[in-house]
Amino acid sequence: MNVQLRDRPEPASATVIKTAIADCDIHPARARKDELLPHLAKRWHEHMETYGVHAYQGMMDGPAYPKMQANASRRDAWPPEGGPQGSSLSFMQKQHLDPNNVVLGVLNPLGATGQGQRNHDLGAALASAVNDWQVEKWTSQDKRLKASVVVANEDGLTAAKEIRKRAGDRNFVQVLLLSRNVEPLGQRRYWPIYEAAEEVGLPIGVHAFGFGGNPITASGWPSYYIEEMVGHSQCQQTALASLVLEGVFERFPKLKMVM
Numbered sequence: 001m002n003v004q005l006r007d008r009p010e011p012a013s014a015t016v017i018k019t020a021i022a023d024c025d026i027h028p029a030r031a032r033k034d035e036l037l038p039h040l041a042k043r044w045h046e047h048m049e050t051y052g053v054h055a056y057q058g059m060m061d062g063p064a065y066p067k068m069q070a071n072a073s074r075r076d077a078w079p080p081e082g083g084p085q086g087s088s089l090s091f092m093q094k095q096h097l098d099p100n101n102v103v104l105g106v107l108n109p110l111g112a113t114g115q116g117q118r119n120h121d122l123g124a125a126l127a128s129a130v131n132d133w134q135v136e137k138w139t140s141q142d143k144r145l146k147a148s149v150v151v152a153n154e155d156g157l158t159a160a161k162e163i164r165k166r167a168g169d170r171n172f173v174q175v176l177l178l179s180r181n182v183e184p185l186g187q188r189r190y191w192p193i194y195e196a197a198e199e200v201g202l203p204i205g206v207h208a209f210g211f212g213g214n215p216i217t218a219s220g221w222p223s224y225y226i227e228e229m230v231g232h233s234q235c236q237q238t239a240l241a242s243l244v245l246e247g248v249f250e251r252f253p254k255l256k257m258v259m
Contacts, residue, residue, distance in 0.1 A: 022104040024258075025207070026092075026145070027073070028138055029111070031083035039129035039136075044122060053126070055116045056154070056182055056213035065225035089141055097144055105145045107134055108176055108207050114152045115178055116211030123152035127162055131172075139171040148176035148205060156192035163193065167200035174203050174258070178210025179235040186239075186246030194252045203256035206239060208232040 030036065037045055077095065079088035086092070097105060114127030127150045134147035149166045151159035166172045175197045183189060185206070197204050209232065215221040216231035236259050249255065 018101050020101050020103045022106075023096075023100075023102050024106045024205070026096075026105045026107050027086050027110050028107050028134065029084045029086035030133075031079075031087040035137075036126070036129045036133055039132040040125055044125050047122065053112045053122070054118045055112075055211035056118060057116075057211045065228050089138060093142065097142070103144055106173060106205075107138055107145060107147050108205070109134065109148070109150055110209070113150045115150065115176075116154065116181070117152060120152055120155040120158065124155060124158045124162065127152045127159075128165075131162070131166060135169075135171045146173040147171050148174050149202065150176050151193060153177055153190070153193070153210075154182055156189050160192040160196035163196040163200060163202065167202075172202065174205045177204055177206050179206055179208050179232060179239055179259075180210035180212040180214070180216070182212045184238060184242030184246075186242030186244070186248050188246075191248070191251070194248055194255050198252045198255040203258055206236065206257060206259040208236065 073085035074095075077085045077091075079085075079091040081088060081091075096102060109130050112126060113130045114123040114125070117123030117126065130150045131147065134150075139145045139147050149163055149172050151162050153159055163175055175193065177185070177193070181190070194204070216228050216235065222228060222231070240259060243249065243257070
């Protein structure tokens with residue numbers, strides 16, 4: 001992730017062919033903690049100020065393991081105007097989209113997005129707010145960027161409603177799920193999500209991580225972040241096995257998933 005950009009002489013040929021890139025995993029961040037508030041009803045402002053946001057996990061607050069680089073960002077990716085890594089569109093354009101000729105960038109928001117929330121009503125409100133925020137701050141400002149439909153994944157019916165709400169909106173190109181959930185992804189509590197995604201013709205992208213309240217190993221919480229990190233391949237494997245063996249692809253034959 002610590003890519004160093006350096007000037008290189010252009011080829012001698014009169015025609016320069018530059019490879020175009022589709023980056024399917026860009027993590028946009030909020031420049032300020034209150035950036036979602038304009039997209040949330042006032043009741044949720046007061047709720048989060050009083051009670052906070054609580055995910056299904058064994059920790060009281062924050063991720064189980066501290067990361068050396070926030071959001072898996074480059075260490076030189078701090079916006080010059082301030083704010084977290086990934087929070088500045090102009091800096092993203094200058095440092096990533098333009099020099100790498102990224103013609104398509106798919107946004108996968110992380111953090112408190114409504115996914116893995118114990119309070120399902122709050123989760124649904126946050127997910128919808130994040131989707132509005134993606135359009136307002138990112139996709140409407142740069143046509144190369146496309147959004148993921150973030151859903152409150154543990155409430156299948158509400159998630160399906162959010163997917164149908166975004167149907168036909170060309171700002172969105174996939175539905176975002178995470179690999180770690182309360183139950184394996186083939187369980188029927190998630191089937192309304194698959195039904196809605198198939199109905200509106202959006203693929204589902206399953207990103208690593210997530211909060212399901214369970215440790216990543218069968219024997220409990222590991223000691224180090226590297227153990228957590230390498231365990232995510234197993235999470236994707238078990239998710240895929242669940243989807244196949246529970247009959248998801250037989251029930252929804254037109255459903256497309258990227259894992």
